[in-house]
Amino acid sequence: MPALTLQWPAETLWHSIEPTWPGFSVEVLPQLDSTNSTLMERARDGYPQPVLLVAEQQKAGRGRMGKQWLSTQPVGGSLTFSLGLPLEDCDLSGLSLVVGCSLAHSLDPQHRHELRLKWPNDLWYRQRKLGGILVEVCMLGRQRFVVVGVGINISEPPPLPEVDPALPAPMQPAWMQELDPAATAPSVLGQIAQPLALALHQFGQHGFAPWVSRFQVRDALAGQEVWLSDGTQGRAVGVSASGALQVRTEYGLRDVLSDEVSVRPLARG
Numbered sequence: 289m290p291a292l293t294l295q296w297p298a299e300t301l302w303h304s305i306e307p308t309w310p311g312f313s314v315e316v317l318p319q320l321d322s323t324n325s326t327l328m329e330r331a332r333d334g335y336p337q338p339v340l341l342v343a344e345q346q347k348a349g350r351g352r353m354g355k356q357w358l359s360t361q362p363v364g365g366s367l368t369f370s371l372g373l374p375l376e377d378c379d380l381s382g383l384s385l386v387v388g389c390s391l392a393h394s395l396d397p398q399h400r401h402e403l404r405l406k407w408p409n410d411l412w413y414r415q416r417k418l419g420g421i422l423v424e425v426c427m428l429g430r431q432r433f434v435v436v437g438v439g440i441n442i443s444e445p446p447p448l449p450e451v452d453p454a455l456p457a458p459m460q461p462a463w464m465q466e467l468d469p470a471a472t473a474p475s476v477l478g479q480i481a482q483p484l485a486l487a488l489h490q491f492g493q494h495g496f497a498p499w500v501s502r503f504q505v506r507d508a509l510a511g512q513e514v515w516l517s518d519g520t521q522g523r524a525v526g527v528s529a530s531g532a533l534q535v536r537t538e539y540g541l542r543d544v545l546s547d548e549v550s551v552r553p554l555a556r557g
Contacts, residue, residue, distance in 0.1 A: 289317045293344055297478045301340065304482040304515075308489050309338040309373060316342040318363075323370035324437040331372065331426040336433035340380050340481060341371040344473075346439075348367040365445070366471040369381055370437040377494045380425065380434065382496025382531025383488075384409045384546065386434055389502045390487035394480040399462060401467045404508035407533045408546035411440070412508050413462035436488065437479075440464060442473050497529045506515065509533070514551050524551075 298314040306312040320326055320343040326442075327341055346368045388405040396403040404412040411419035419440035428434040441463035464471040491499075504510065509524035514535060517523075522537035532543035533551065544551065 292318055294474050296342065296474045299479050300478065305340070305485045312338040312485075313370075314321075314339070314340045314342075317344070318344060319345045320349065322437075323368060324435050325423055327342060327370050327372040328424055328426050329426065329437045331433040331435070336372070336374060336426070336428060337531070339372045340369060340373065340485075341372065342367075342477065353508075365441070365443045365474045367440045367442055367476050368438070369477065369481075369489065370435050371481075371487055372433060372435045373409055373485075373486070374431065375434045376430075376432050378421075378492045379495050381529070382499065382527075383422050383434070383436070383491060385503050385527065385531050386436070386482065386487055386491045386496060386499050387423070389439075389499055389506065391419065391421075391438065391480055393502070394450050394483045395464075395476070397530055403467075405503060405505065406507045406508040407527065407551060408498045408531070410508075413466065416459050416462040418462040418464070424461060434488075436484075438484075440476060442471055442476060448517050468480050468488075496531045500527060500529055508529070509551065516551055 289435075296316045298316055302312065302314045302429075303414040323341045323343050323346065323400065332338070339384065342532065344363045345548060385405065385408060388409065388411060391401040391411055392405060395401075401413065403418070406412050407466055409421040409423075410417050422437040424435045424437070426435070426454070441457075441461050443465050444463050445461050447460070464476055472520050504526055507524075510526055514522060514524045520537055520542070521536070523538050525534050525541070526535055532545055535542050535544055
C-alpha cells in the first residue's frame with residue numbers, strides 16, 4: 289500500500305474524541321474502495337469498535353440511493369471519511385440531519401457563508417452541493433453499529449461530463465476553498481470530526497428533537513416548491529420532530545421519509 293501523502297491530525301483527534309467514545313481509534317489510509325463499506329464489513333466480521341476511518345482517496349465511494357461518490361481529484365482535493373459508532377438504544381430518525389447540522393456549524397459557525405442543508409443528506413453552498421452524508425446501520429444480534437460517511441469537496445472538482453442538450457445541465461459542485469482559500473482536507477477534518485463525534489453522542493441520548501430548530505435555520509428547501517420522485521409536487525414547510533420532511537401538497541400536509549423518495553426544488557421559469 290502506498291504511503292500517506294498528507295499530514296493528518298490523527299493523534300489530536302484521538303485525544304479529543306476518546307473521552308466521549310471510550311475505545312475510540314483513528315485510522316488514515318492512502319486508498320480504499322469505500323470507508324463506509326470497510327467499516328460495515330468490519331462490523332459484520334465482529335469488530336464494531338468506535339472508529340474514525342479516513343481515506344485520502346476512494347475508488348468506490350457510495351452516496352444515498354446507490355449514487356457514486358468518488359475521489360477523482362488529486363489527493364487532498366476531497367475529504368472522505370466515516371465514523372463508526374455503537375448507537376444502540378435510540379431512534380435513528382433524523383440522524384443524517386444532525387450530522388449535517390454539526391458539519392455546517394463547524395464550517396460556518398457565524399452563518400457568514402450561509403451554508404445550507406438540503407434534506408436529507410446534502411451540504412449546500414450557494415445552491416450547489418459542497419458535501420454529502422451517507423448513514424448505514426449494521427445489526428449484530430441486539431447490538432447496532434452505525435456508520436456515518438461524509439464526503440466534502442476541498443478544491444475545485446473537474447468539470448462534470450456533458451449531458452444530453454435536451455436535459456437540464458447539472459450544477460457544478462461547490463468546494464471548501466471557495467469559502468476558505470487556505471482549506472485543506474486535514475484542516476477541515478480537524479474542524480469537524482470532534483464536534484461531529486460529540487453531536488452523535490448527544491443524539492444517542494436525546495434523539496433529533498433538540499436539533500429541529502438548528503436544522504430549520506439552515507434548511508435549503510424551506511418555503512420552496514419541490515418535486516418528489518413519486519410525482520408529487522408541493523411546498524416544503526420544514527421538518528417534523530422525527531426528521532421527516534414536511535411537504536404541503538394539494539391533498540394536505542405530507543411527512544416524507546428519506547427512504548421513500550428523492551427531493552429536488554422545482555426549476556423556476
